[in-house]
Amino acid sequence: MVTASNAEVGEVWWRLAYRRVRNLKLPWISVFIMLILLVCAGFAPLVAPHDPTEINILDGKLAPGENLNYPLGTDILGRDMLSRLIYGARTTVFISLVALGTGALAGTVIGLVAGFREGWFDAITMRAADAALGFPTILVAMVIVVIMGAGIESIILAVLLTVWARFARMIRGDVLSIKGMDYITAAKIAGVSMPMIIWRHVFPNTVNTLMIITSLQVGQVILLEASLSFLGLGLPVGEPAWGIMVSEGKAVILDVWWLSLLPGVAITVVVLAFNYFGDWMRDALDPKLRRL
Amino acid sequence: MQRYILVRLAQGLLTLLVLSMAVFLSSHLTGDPALYLLGPEGTQEDYEQLKKNIGLDKPLPVQYVVFLGNVVRGDFGTSPITGQSARDTLMERLPATLQLAGVAFLLTLIVGIPLGVLSAVKRDSIFDHLGKFFAVLGIAAPSFWVAIMLIMLFGAILGWLPTFGRGGIDHYILPAFVLSWGGMAGIVRLVRSSMLEVLDTEYVKFARIKGLPEQMVIYKHALKNAVIPALTFSGLTLAGLLNGSVAIEVVFAWPGIGRLLLQGITQRDFPIIQATVLAAGLFYVVVSLVVDILYAYVNPRIRYE
Numbered sequence: 001m002v003t004a005s006n007a008e009v010g011e012v013w014w015r016l017a018y019r020r021v022r023n024l025k026l027p028w029i030s031v032f033i034m035l036i037l038l039v040c041a042g043f044a045p046l047v048a049p050h051d052p053t054e055i056n057i058l059d060g061k062l063a064p065g066e067n068l069n070y071p072l073g074t075d076i077l078g079r080d081m082l083s084r085l086i087y088g089a090r091t092t093v094f095i096s097l098v099a100l101g102t103g104a105l106a107g108t109v110i111g112l113v114a115g116f117r118e119g120w121f122d123a124i125t126m127r128a129a130d131a132a133l134g135f136p137t138i139l140v141a142m143v144i145v146v147i148m149g150a151g152i153e154s155i156i157l158a159v160l161l162t163v164w165a166r167f168a169r170m171i172r173g174d175v176l177s178i179k180g181m182d183y184i185t186a187a188k189i190a191g192v193s194m195p196m197i198i199w200r201h202v203f204p205n206t207v208n209t210l211m212i213i214t215s216l217q218v219g220q221v222i223l224l225e226a227s228l229s230f231l232g233l234g235l236p237v238g239e240p241a242w243g244i245m246v247s248e249g250k251a252v253i254l255d256v257w258w259l260s261l262l263p264g265v266a267i268t269v270v271v272l273a274f275n276y277f278g279d280w281m282r283d284a285l286d287p288k289l290r291r292l
Numbered sequence: 293m294q295r296y297i298l299v300r301l302a303q304g305l306l307t308l309l310v311l312s313m314a315v316f317l318s319s320h321l322t323g324d325p326a327l328y329l330l331g332p333e334g335t336q337e338d339y340e341q342l343k344k345n346i347g348l349d350k351p352l353p354v355q356y357v358v359f360l361g362n363v364v365r366g367d368f369g370t371s372p373i374t375g376q377s378a379r380d381t382l383m384e385r386l387p388a389t390l391q392l393a394g395v396a397f398l399l400t401l402i403v404g405i406p407l408g409v410l411s412a413v414k415r416d417s418i419f420d421h422l423g424k425f426f427a428v429l430g431i432a433a434p435s436f437w438v439a440i441m442l443i444m445l446f447g448a449i450l451g452w453l454p455t456f457g458r459g460g461i462d463h464y465i466l467p468a469f470v471l472s473w474g475g476m477a478g479i480v481r482l483v484r485s486s487m488l489e490v491l492d493t494e495y496v497k498f499a500r501i502k503g504l505p506e507q508m509v510i511y512k513h514a515l516k517n518a519v520i521p522a523l524t525f526s527g528l529t530l531a532g533l534l535n536g537s538v539a540i541e542v543v544f545a546w547p548g549i550g551r552l553l554l555q556g557i558t559q560r561d562f563p564i565i566q567a568t569v570l571a572a573g574l575f576y577v578v579v580s581l582v583v584d585i586l587y588a589y590v591n592p593r594i595r596y597e
Contacts, residue, residue, distance in 0.1 A: 131307045134528065134580055136535040139572055143311075146318040146557055146565055223434055227539055230436045231554060246437050250543070253444045264437030271432040 027280045033273035040086045041093035050080035052087040052240045064258050073258050075248065081258065085266055087240035092270070095152060095234075096221045099159035104214055106160070107167025112198050112206070114168065115175025126172065129165035137162045137224055138231075145233045155234045159221055170213055174206045208285045216278035219271040226267050242267050300584050304577040311573045316359050319562040320352070368567040378563035382549065382571055388458055389541070389548030393533045395464050396472040400529055404476040405515075405522060408483025412491065412518075413510060423480055430477030436539040439470045443543070456545040467544045471536050475529035479522050487518040527583025531576050 040047055050070075056078030064073040064081070072081040110129075114122040141158030148154045178184065179202070187197050228234045229243025237244060242263040249259025343349050350358075362368070368378035411423035446466060447455030454463050490496060491514055499509045538550035545551075549568045556564035 127303055127306075131303065134531055134576070135307070136531060136572065136576060138535045138538050139569060139576075142538075142553060142557060143314050143318065143569060147314070147321050219432065223432075226434050227436060230434070230539060231542065232558070243434075243436075246434075246440065250440055253440060254448050257444065260437065260440050264434065264441065267437065268429070268433045271434075272428065275428070275432055 024284070025280075027276050030273040030277040030280070033269060034277065037089050037093065037270055037273075040089040042090075044087050044090045048080075048083035048086040050083040052079060052083040053238070055079060061256055064262075072262060075259055076252065076256060081262055084240040084245060085242070085262060088242040088245060088263060088266070089270075091229075091235065091239070091241040092222055092225060095155055095159070095225045096218060099156045099225075100163060100214065100217060100221050102156070103160045103163030103217075104167050104210065107164035108171050108203075108206070108210060110164065111168040111171030112175055112202060115172035116179060116194065116198055116202060122172070125168060129168045132162055132165035133169070135162075138227065141224075141228050141233060150233050150236075152235060155225055155228050158228065159224055162224070163217060163221065166217065167210070167213055170209050171206050174209050175202055178202050178205050212278070212282045212285055215274065215281045218274040218278065222267065222271050222274070296588055297585060300581055304581050307577055308570070308573055312360060312363060312570060313356070315566045315569050316356050318565065363566070363570060368570075369563040371561050371563050373559050373561045373564075378567040381552065381564060382567045385547055385549045385552045386571065388546060389537060389550060392464065392467055392471065392540075392546060392548060393530070393537060395468040396475075396533055397526070397530055399468050400472040400475045400479055401526060403472075404479030405483055405519065407476075408480045408522070409487055409510065409515060409518075411480065411484040412487035415488070420484075423484070427477035427480045430473040433473075435470050435474065435536050436543055438473065439466070439540055439543040442466050442470065458547055467540050467546060471533055471540050474536065475526070475532055478525060478529065482525050483518060483522045486521050487514060490514045490518045524583065524587050527579065527586070530579050530583075534572055534576060 056074070058078065059067070059070065059074050060076050060078040062070050062074040062078075064071065066073065070080050070082070072085065074080055075084070110125050114125045137158065140161055141155070144158050144161070145154045148157070184197060184201055187201055192200075225234070226241075226243035226246075229241045230247045232244075232247065235241050235244060237248070245263035246260045246267075249256060249261070249263075253260055348355070366379055368382070370376065371378050371381065374381065407423050407426070411420045414420055443455040443466065446453045453466055455466065457463065496509060496514055499513045500506075504513075537548065538554060540546065541548045541550040542554060549571060552564060553568040553572070555561070556568060
């Protein structure tokens with residue numbers, strides 16, 4: 001952390017805060033986009049001007065800007081595009097959050113134990129992780145959909161099954177180097193139990209890695225969710241999800257071009273924002289990982 | 293080296309085995325296969341007879357072994373929807389997917405490597421910035437959406453290129469480009485960074501001091517070393533092509549196995565699902581095995597581990 005230098009002493013608190021935030025060199029555009037996404041997702045009913053599923057045939061196919069009541073236009077059924085995009089953000093954030101959260105949790109626990117104990121558990125889980133890392137995710141997702149049927153749960157499980165491995169691999173690598181530290185040996189000699197050593201002494205040292213991988217994975221997870229929704233393997237058709245919206249516009253692309261264009265732009269911009277933020281986080285927290 | 297290959301081989305076989313279990317169970321977990329094969333008009337007797345005929349009265353592990361035996365012999369059963377052998381359907385569709393993947397893979401290397409070299413050699417120039425923009429966008433933009441936008445632009449508005457189905461070379465341009473963009477982006481970034489690293493080494497400096505022409509320094513001394521990480525990465529890209537091709541085939545109405553699989557899923561056509569999933573799994577396992585062996589070959593440190 002930055003400690004207060006002489007120049008900072010006596011400064012007004014807000015100016016000091018401003019300077020400290022500036023020193024972080026945050027990627028502001030990314031942060032701004034992420035904030036918009038989170039606000040849209042969290043307060044969709046308050047932010048959205050219309051009901052995203054309300055059908056108004058008379059107001060159908062309005063182009064963006066044609067009618068100020070619908071700033072981004074309407075689809076064939078007269079549903080408001082802006083509201084659908086905002087609710088789509090909610091779907092994206094919900095799925096990514098749950099899938100990435102459980103994936104990170106499972107991967108971290110496995111990585112911690114595998115790295116700390118080594119032996120057969122390590123061998124089995126790491127071979128499985130290698131297989132999961134390379135295997136085509138869409139294929140995994142499709143097999144899951146065949147077994148469980150299309151739906152949010154299938155998408156979450158598919159993302160989870162591919163995401164855990166990256167966490168497990170990286171965390172395990174960290175643990176292997178932490179394990180040799182003197183303070184771990186000291187804890188062992190003092191008779192601290194293995195779960196306690198992992199939780200109190202090993203895990204806190206892997207938090208940086210955890211944050212870096214999480215932020216680098218978000219974009220991938222959003223893209224995977226969008227592809228699955230696009231293929232019709234996720235939410236039912238008609239629900240506001242960005243992938244589904246792109247798919248709905250596919251057949252009428254010449255007539256109602258904004259139907260596919262807008263949700264695709266939303267996906268691209270959000271993924272770009274998260275990727276840039278992930279790069280920033282990696283450079284800020286751990287320059288060694290620059291080529292990850 | 294032998295041990296390394298054996299371990300990888302066992303790993304690949306295990307992956308396929310797990311996959312085969314998953315697809316075998318898929319038809320059992322989602323309902324009664326006999327009821328599904330029989331259709332709504334069958335009587336109770338027909339049902340019992342069918343169960344006996346296809347071995348559904350035996351315990352699950354026995355059924356799995358029979359299933360596995362059939363699969364190894366290339367028999368996936370008959371599709372109850374089309375009445376055709378699933379293997380024949382698969383073989384009919386496979387060339388389209390492999391050709392598209394092959395073209396996309398070549399495109400990845402042919403465009404990706406020179407673009408990466410250009411970005412590194414002309415660092416911070418307009419080429420570098422454009423290359424970076426191209427790479428960043430290729431990773432972030434969803435391929436199915438890019439495909440639709442390109443169809444709108446080149447197919448409908450400009451009318452330059454065909455937008456659906458298989459045909460002459462021009463049919464390959466759009467789908468192959470979209471399919472390869474993501475991998476290309478990775479190659480550009482990788483070649484750029486390893487090229488920058490190599491250009492800074494002593495032997496490149498020496499080649500320059502010796503008075504070699506710049507072309508010679510870059511293509512003969514620098515590129516050869518910079519391209520190794522890109523080649524190993526390209527193996528991963530090949531597996532990734534399989535991933536992307538499902539959506540691409542759907543958008544471009546390409547008659548490959550990706551679309552076949554999606555169709556199989558929506559129609560609950562289990563022989564088709566099992567055949568395509570296992571074929572794709574086999575493709576992935578073989579490719580990654582070949583890549584691993586090549587990697588060990590060019591990188592002795594792995595070989596003797």
